[in-house]
Amino acid sequence: MRRFxxxxxxxxxxxxxxxxxxxxxxxxxTTSEIINTFSLYPMKFTxxxxxxxxxxxxxxxxxxxxxxxxxxxxVISVTxxxxxxxxxxxxxxxxxxxxxxWLLTNRMAPAAVFALPFFQLYSAIGLFDxxxxxxxxxTLFNIPLAVWILEGFISGVPKQLDETAYVDxxxxxxxxxxxxxxxxxxxxxxxxxxxxxxxxxxxxxxxxLTAVAAKPIAATMTRTASSAGYExxxxxxxxxxxxxxxxxxxxxxxxxxxKGFALGRV
Amino acid sequence: MNKTVNQKGWLFVAPVVLLVAFNALIPLMTVVNYSVQETxxxxxFFWAGxxxxxxxxxxxxxxxxxVRQLIFTFSILLIEVPLGVAVALAMPRKGxxxxxxxxxxxxxxxxxWNVVGSMWNIFALPDIGFLGWALNAIGIDYNFTQDPxxxxxxxxxxxxxxxxxxxxxxxxxxxxxxxxDYYQAAKIDGARPWxxxxxxxLPKMRRVLTIAVLxxxxxxxxxxxxxxxxxxxxxxxxTTLLSIDLVKIALGQFDLGPAAAMSLIYFLVILLSSWIFYxxxxxxxxx
Numbered sequence: 213m214r215r216f217x218x219x220x221x222x223x224x225x226x227x228x229x230x231x232x233x234x235x236x237x238x239x240x241x242t243t244s245e246i247i248n249t250f251s252l253y254p255m256k257f258t259x260x261x262x263x264x265x266x267x268x269x270x271x272x273x274x275x276x277x278x279x280x281x282x283x284x285x286x287v288i289s290v291t292x293x294x295x296x297x298x299x300x301x302x303x304x305x306x307x308x309x310x311x312x313x314w315l316l317t318n319r320m321a322p323a324a325v326f327a328l329p330f331f332q333l334y335s336a337i338g339l340f341d342x343x344x345x346x347x348x349x350x351t352l353f354n355i356p357l358a359v360w361i362l363e364g365f366i367s368g369v370p371k372q373l374d375e376t377a378y379v380d381x382x383x384x385x386x387x388x389x390x391x392x393x394x395x396x397x398x399x400x401x402x403x404x405x406x407x408x409x410x411x412x413x414x415x416x417x418x419x420x421l422t423a424v425a426a427k428p429i430a431a432t433m434t435r436t437a438s439s440a441g442y443e444x445x446x447x448x449x450x451x452x453x454x455x456x457x458x459x460x461x462x463x464x465x466x467x468x469x470x471k472g473f474a475l476g477r478v
Numbered sequence: 479m480n481k482t483v484n485q486k487g488w489l490f491v492a493p494v495v496l497l498v499a500f501n502a503l504i505p506l507m508t509v510v511n512y513s514v515q516e517t518x519x520x521x522x523f524f525w526a527g528x529x530x531x532x533x534x535x536x537x538x539x540x541x542x543x544x545v546r547q548l549i550f551t552f553s554i555l556l557i558e559v560p561l562g563v564a565v566a567l568a569m570p571r572k573g574x575x576x577x578x579x580x581x582x583x584x585x586x587x588x589x590x591w592n593v594v595g596s597m598w599n600i601f602a603l604p605d606i607g608f609l610g611w612a613l614n615a616i617g618i619d620y621n622f623t624q625d626p627x628x629x630x631x632x633x634x635x636x637x638x639x640x641x642x643x644x645x646x647x648x649x650x651x652x653x654x655x656x657x658x659d660y661y662q663a664a665k666i667d668g669a670r671p672w673x674x675x676x677x678x679x680l681p682k683m684r685r686v687l688t689i690a691v692l693x694x695x696x697x698x699x700x701x702x703x704x705x706x707x708x709x710x711x712x713x714x715x716x717t718t719l720l721s722i723d724l725v726k727i728a729l730g731q732f733d734l735g736p737a738a739a740m741s742l743i744y745f746l747v748i749l750l751s752s753w754i755f756y757x758x759x760x761x762x763x764x765x
Contacts, residue, residue: 218570218575221579225583288497295493302484303484322748333505413591433593
C-alpha cells in the first residue's frame with residue numbers, strides 16, 4: 213500500500229487543476245465558441261482575448277493598480293509588524309497579552325461589516341480612489357497576521373543571540389538590522405507571502421475604496437462582464453492572468469516556505 | 479521563553495497599534511453609532527436605542543442566515559481538516575516532489591476571490607462547464623442554478639477546493655518539524671502506522687492544526703465574495719450566508735441602522751465562538 217501513496221497528492225493536485233484548466237481552456241476560445249459548442253480543448257485557438265487585454269489601458273492598468281497596492285500593503289504591514297513582533301516575543305509590558313489578542317480580533321472582522329464605514333472614513337480624509345487607501349485598509353487584517361507569524365519565528369530564535377550581540381558592542385538597531393533580520397529572513401519571507409496573498413485576493417474593500425484611478429483588476433472584470441453582456445472569453449483570459457502573479461510569487465518563495473515552516477512554530 | 483519586563487515594548491508596538499486602531503476603531507465606532515439610530519436620509523438621525531438589536535435577534539430571516547452559516551462552516555471544517563491532514567501525510571518529505579506539491583497546491587490560495595467564484599460558476603454550469611457536463615453525462619440530474627441541494631454541493635466543493643491547501647501547508651509544516659528520532663524510536667518499538675499517527679504525528683501537529691481550524695473557522699464565517707459570485711445567495715435564499723444577507727440589507731436596501739446592528743451581532747458571534755474554540759483547544763493541549 214505504501215508504494216501507491218504518491219497517488220493521494222497526485223489525485224489531489226489533478227482535482228485542484230481541473231477548474232483552472234477549464235478557465236485557461238476558455239481563455240483561448242471566442243465567446244461564441246464557448247457558448248455554442250462544448251469541447252475539452254479550444255477548437256479554433258485564438259489569442260484575441262489576451263490581445264484585447266494587453267492593448268486596452270482600462271484592462272491592463274487594472275493589473276498595474278492591483279500589483280501596486282498589494283506591494284505597498286506588504287511593505288507597510290511587514291515593516292511595522294517586525295518591531296512589534298520582536299517586542300511581543302522578547303519583552304513583557306503593560307497589557308501585552310490583551311493587546312496581542314485585540315490585534316488578532318481584527319483578523320476576524322468581516323470585511324462586509326467594514327465596507328461602508330471604510331468608504332466614509334477614506335473619503336473624509338481625501339484618500340478615496342488612491343492606492344494608499346487600499347493598502348492601508350488591507351493592513352487591518354494583514355498586520356495582525358504578520359505579527360502573529362513573525363512572533364512565532366522570533367520566539368524560535370534563542371535570546372542568547374541578542375545578548376551576545378550587545379556584549380560585542382552592537383547598538384540595538386545595528387543588531388536588529390545587521391544580525392536579527394537576516395537570521396529570521398525565512399520568517400519574513402513567509403509573512404510577506406501571506407500578506408501578498410490576502411491583499412491580492414481581497415476584493416470587497418478594494419472595490420469599495422476605488423473608482424477609476426486605483427481600480428483593481430478583479431473589479432474591472434466584474435464591471436466589464438456585466439455591461440458587455442458576459443464576454444466569457446475575455447473574462448476567462450482576465451481571470452487566467454490574475455493567477456499568474458500568485459504563481460510567480462509561490463515559485464520564488466517555495467524554498468522559503470518549506471524552510472520557513474520547518475524553522476518556525478508558524 | 480523567559481521575557482524581560484521592559485515598558486519600551488510599547489514603543490515597538492506603537493506603529494502597529496496606531497495603524498490598526500485607525501482602521502478598526504473609527505469604522506467600528508461608526509457602526510456602533512448607526513446601530514442605535516434611525517435615519518430617513520438627508521443626514522437626519524434619530525435615537526432608536528436597542529430597537530434594531532431586538533428586531534434582528536427576533537427576526538426569522540437572521541436565524542435562517544445564521545443556521546445556514548453554521549451548517550456551511552461546520553461542513554467545510556469536517557471535510558477540509560481531515561482531508562488536509564491526509565494529503566499532508568501522503569506528501570513526499572524531500573526531493574523535487576516537495577516543491578512541485580507546494581507550488582501546485584498553493585495555487586488556489588492566490589486566486590482573487592471573485593475569480594474563484596466566476597471560475598466555479600462557469601466550471602459547474604451544466605451546458606458549458608466541465609463539472610456540470612460530467613455530472614449530467616454520468617446520469618446525475620445536476621443544475622446548481624435551479625436546485626438548492628446542487629447549489630450547496632457546489633458551494634462546499636468550491637470551498638474545499640479553495641482552502642484545503644491551507645490546512646495541507648500548515649499540517650505539512652507541523653509534520654516536517656518532527657525530529658527523525660521519534661520515528662526511529664517508534665520503529666524499534668514496532669509501532670504500526672496508525673499508532674505512529676495517533677501518538678507521534680497528531681500530538682505534534684496540534685499547534686498548527688489549532689491555527690488551521692481557527693483560520694478556517696474565522697474566514698468561513700466571513701466568506702462573502704465567492705458565494706456571492708457563484709450563486710448570489712440563490713436559488714431563492716437557499717445559499718444566503720450571513721455576510722451576503724448583511725450586504726443585501728446595508729447596500730441593497732440602505733437600512734443603515736438594522737445593518738449596523740446586524741454587523742455588531744455578527745462580529746460578536748465570531749469573536750465569542752473563536753474565543754471558545756481557542757480556549758477549548760488550548761485546554762486540550764495542557765492536559
